[in-house]
Amino acid sequence: MNAACTYLSHLLRPDSRAWRPLLGVYYLTYACDFRCPYCSDGSGTPYYRLRSPVLSAERVLALFGIIRRHCDYLVITGGEPLQHPEYAEILHRLPARRFRGVILTTNGYHLDQALPAVARSVTELVVSLQTMDSTKADLEYGHPGAHQRILANLERAASHPGRKYQIIISSVATPENLADLRGVCQFAGSCGFRLAVCPQLVGVKAHHALENNPDYRGFFNFLIAAKQQGASIQGTVDYLEYLRDLKKFRCRPFTMLVVAPTGEVFYPCLELGHFAGNLLAEPNLHRIRQMGCQRFGSQPDCGTQCHSACALGFARILAKPLSILHEGCLRARTSIMPGGHLSIMQRATGKVAPTRQHP
Ligand code: SF4
Ligand code: SF4
Numbered sequence: 001m002n003a004a005c006t007y008l009s010h011l012l013r014p015d016s017r018a019w020r021p022l023l024g025v026y027y028l029t030y031a032c033d034f035r036c037p038y039c040s041d042g043s044g045t046p047y048y049r050l051r052s053p054v055l056s057a058e059r060v061l062a063l064f065g066i067i068r069r070h071c072d073y074l075v076i077t078g079g080e081p082l083q084h085p086e087y088a089e090i091l092h093r094l095p096a097r098r099f100r101g102v103i104l105t106t107n108g109y110h111l112d113q114a115l116p117a118v119a120r121s122v123t124e125l126v127v128s129l130q131t132m133d134s135t136k137a138d139l140e141y142g143h144p145g146a147h148q149r150i151l152a153n154l155e156r157a158a159s160h161p162g163r164k165y166q167i168i169i170s171s172v173a174t175p176e177n178l179a180d181l182r183g184v185c186q187f188a189g190s191c192g193f194r195l196a197v198c199p200q201l202v203g204v205k206a207h208h209a210l211e212n213n214p215d216y217r218g219f220f221n222f223l224i225a226a227k228q229q230g231a232s233i234q235g236t237v238d239y240l241e242y243l244r245d246l247k248k249f250r251c252r253p254f255t256m257l258v259v260a261p262t263g264e265v266f267y268p269c270l271e272l273g274h275f276a277g278n279l280l281a282e283p284n285l286h287r288i289r290q291m292g293c294q295r296f297g298s299q300p301d302c303g304t305q306c307h308s309a310c311a312l313g314f315a316r317i318l319a320k321p322l323s324i325l326h327e328g329c330l331r332a333r334t335s336i337m338p339g340g341h342l343s344i345m346q347r348a349t350g351k352v353a354p355t356r357q358h359p
Contacts (some may be wrong), residue, residue: 003072003100010255010318019289021257022314024071025270026063028087029054029261032080034107035142038130038172042271044203047079052261057086057093059280063263064097066283071257072100082110091117105170108150109143115160125165126196127154130172131180132187158191167193168234174200175209178219185223189231196234196309197223199243204271204305206246220244230333235309236323237330239316248304255314257285267292268299271306 001009006020030050032039039046055063067074074097081087081104091114094102101123108127111118118125127150131137137147157167169188171181181197188195199216200207210216224240227233233240242249253268259279260266265288267276276292279285306312317324 006072007317010252010314011321014252014318017286017289017293019070019254019257019285021071021285022255023073023075023310024067024257024259025075025077025310026060026067026259027052027261028060028076028078028081028090029084030079031083032078032107033083033143034080034109034146036130036140036172038174038200038207040200040202042204042269042273050079054084054261055263057089059263060084060086060090061093061097063259063280064094064099066279067257067259068097068099069283070285073103074099074101075103075105077105080107080109082106082114088114088117091121094121104165107141108153109146111150111153112156115156118157118165119160119163122165124168125157126168126170127157128171129169129184129187130174130177132183133180136177136180154191154193158193167191168196169193170196170198172200173197173210173216173219175207175213175216178213178215181219182222185226185231185233189226192232194232194234195223197243198309199246199307201306201308204302206305206307211246217244227330230330235313236316236320236327238320238323238326239313242312242316243307246304246307249312249315250319251299251302251306251311252315252318253299253311254289255318256310265292267296269306269311271311272296272300 001020003022006022009016009020030047030052032048035048039048041047041050064074084090102121103124103126104118104122105126111127129150130140134147138144141147154167157163169184171184173181185195199210220240220243223233224237227237227240256269258266258270260275263278263280264275265277265279267274274292274296276295277288282288
């Protein structure tokens with residue numbers, strides 16, 4: 001079933017017992033050398049503290065073959081996925097699985113070595129960036145010099161010959177970086193990158209200091225206005241309003257398939273942390289859903305939580321299908337800045353004022 005039919009099946013048959021994800025998310029490894037203070041899984045544990053074996057390249061590729069039967073699109077994430085010992089081989093052989101889109105999320109630190117494999121297999125390269133202040137960023141990462149290296153790697157990624165990926169800057173809005181995010185937004189726009197912003201989640205809840213925070217709301221109003229004027233901002237306007245207001249939404253966890261490093265399937269979602277079965281042992285996802293349902297119950301009715309790109313994003317395009325049409329119109333108007341003669345480092349340091357894109 002292609003993505004449009006899958007979307008329609010979720011729209012028209014919300015109570016179906018089948019599991020037809022729009023997207024597969026695979027945690028290649030939980031390992032990460034960074035120590036970002038906002039790093040958190042659904043229980044509030046930083047990913048780098050989670051312990052899990054990783055699969056060999058051969059097993060990962062077998063797992064991707066199974067995921068491909070259920071999903072057109074794959075997200076490879078972590079931890080830091082480029083810390084998997086065989087990531088290069090995995091990415092190199094990934095095109096044979098014929099996903100329609102492959103999204104790689106990375107902190108960007110090891111990107112220089114990975115670019116040939118990434119260019120071959122990835123359609124959307126998502127790099128985290130929370131501030132343009134290198135001193136502040138390095139303190140958060142716990143890695144002196146990391147921020148400048150990530151910017152240099154972004155420059156390499158943007159100019160990599162024959163790349164087919166789009167670059168997306170992904171930012172976490174925390175109570176500490178709200179003043180920095182406009183600079184990140186301007187940097188992303190001036191380089192022709194898309195910007196995706198989510199609130200810091202502590203476990204499943206947005207950080208308490210973001211609720212009713214006028215600076216947080218003001219930043220999302222700024223993002224919405226920028227998007228409506230042609231800036232490349234991830235998510236529909238409706239979705240951004242939900243992020244701004246941190247409103248309750250009706251989650252649709254079976255729009256996603258989230259898989260742990262060993263192939264275990266999270267049921268119904270990563271945030272609740274139950275495992276319903278291992279795809280390598282039981283490749284039939286509908287059966288895994290039935291097993292999960294028997295052990296953990298059917299789809300939960302959750303509170304005001306999980307304001308993340310996938311959970312909220314899919315929930316809202318199903319609740320408000322017309323928002324997709326609106327998004328299509330806005331994207332058609334989106335202005336991408338030409339590269340010009342400015343280097344990414346010049347834009348990052350602000351030594352040369354970028355041409356206007358965002359208000
Ligand atoms: S780079 Fe990502 S996985 Fe690593 S510590 Fe930071 S938030 Fe966590
Ligand atoms: S809101 Fe959705 S993603 Fe969050 S715990 Fe509930 S079902 Fe899972």
